[in-house]
Each structure stands twice: as C-alpha cells, then as structure tokens.
Amino acid sequence: MRMGTRRLAPVWVGVAIGILMVAAPIARAGDRQDDAAGGAGVMDELFDEGSVVFGTHCVACHDSAGGDGQAPALSGHPSMGAKDHIVRQVLRGNLEKGMPAFASQLSDRQVAAVATYIRNAWENGYGVVLEADAKRIRAEVKAE
Ligand code: HEC
Incomplete structure (x- = not known):
C-alpha cells in the first residue's frame, strides 16, 4: 500500500502543475480584459x-x-x-x-x-x- 501511494505522488504533482499551467494564462487573460476597460x-x-x-x-x-x-x-x-x-x-x-x-x-x-x-x-x-x-x-x- 505504502509503495503504491508513493508511486502515485508524482502523478498528483503532475496534475497540480498541469492545473497551474492552465490556470495562469486564464488569470493573465482576465487582467488584460481589466486593462482594456x-x-x-x-x-x-x-x-x-x-x-x-x-x-x-x-x-x-x-x-x-x-x-x-x-x-x-x-x-x-x-x-x-x-x-x-x-x-x-x-x-x-x-x-x-x-x-x-x-x-x-x-x-x-x-x-x-x-x-x-x-x-x-x-x-x-x-x-x-x-x-x-x-x-x-x-x-x-x-x-x-
Ligand atoms: C506655437 C508654440 C506652441 C505650440 C505649437 C504648443 N504650445 Fe503649449 N504653450 C506655448 C506657450 C507659449 C505656453 C505658455 C502659455 C502661458 O503662459 O499660459 C504654452 C503652455 C502650455 C501648457 C501649460 C498651460 C498652463 O496654463 O499651465 C500646456 C499643458 C501646453 N502648452 C501643452 C501643449 C500641447 C499638448 C501642445 C500640442 C498639442 C502645445 N502645447 C503646442 C506654446 C506652444
């Protein structure tokens, strides 16, 4: 069990990084819209x-x-x-x-x-x- 959890950890880290990579440009696009206003x-x-x-x-x-x-x-x-x-x-x-x-x-x-x-x-x-x-x-x- 422990081995399994440890092996899964890199997957979760990968998912978290993936979410950040998708979310950051969306946040920046929002800033640009504020600028335009x-x-x-x-x-x-x-x-x-x-x-x-x-x-x-x-x-x-x-x-x-x-x-x-x-x-x-x-x-x-x-x-x-x-x-x-x-x-x-x-x-x-x-x-x-x-x-x-x-x-x-x-x-x-x-x-x-x-x-x-x-x-x-x-x-x-x-x-x-x-x-x-x-x-x-x-x-x-x-x-x-
Ligand atoms: C033919 C010369 C001339 C041109 C071209 C000119 N100015 Fe002036 N400007 C003056 C003079 C002389 C004064 C000082 C007038 C006074 O003592 O009230 C002045 C004053 C000003 C002031 C200060 C006014 C105050 O009361 O504090 C501003 C701001 C200004 N000009 C902006 C501009 C802008 C922007 C342009 C271009 C769109 C421009 N000027 C084009 C000669 C010129």
Missing part, C-alpha cells in the same frame, strides 16, 4: 498615440524634453496634475501668450492622448486622461 493597457495606448500627436503638433515649441525656452517646460510643470486645466489649455490655447488652440485640429481621442502623454512623459507621473474626459471638457469649453 480602463487600466494600464488604455494608458499605454493613449501614451503611445499621444507621443505621435506631441511630435506633430507640440514639439516645435515644447521641445522633446518638454520645453526649450519659447514655451514652458512641461516636464515637472506644476499644472500637469490638473487634468481639466491641461485639456482646456490644449483646446482653447492661450493666444496672447503664444499657445495655440487645438480644438479644431485634434479629435477627443487625440486630445486625451496628448494630455496623457505630457502628464506621464519625462519626470511626470500623473495618470491617464480618457477620451470621455476630453469630450466632456470640449463641451464645457464650447458652452462658455
């Missing part, structure tokens, strides 16, 4: 898209390190934590001070992406700005 995956996508928007529309004044003297450095800029304020500035600009308005050039998605990018590039770490945020703030700006 608004977690790290969305943040990464918006950041990547935002770096392209920044390279096209912003880098001429705010150089790749976030500023070159013509425009304030966005790395470490005290406004970066204020999500709504940043989105407003991008949409409305501040023409007297030399910041153009981008409401007519950028979609809600692009505004969210570039805002996500500048809030998280360089030394910054302030989190995502979603397309829904850009849409809401655009409507507020239009109503003013």
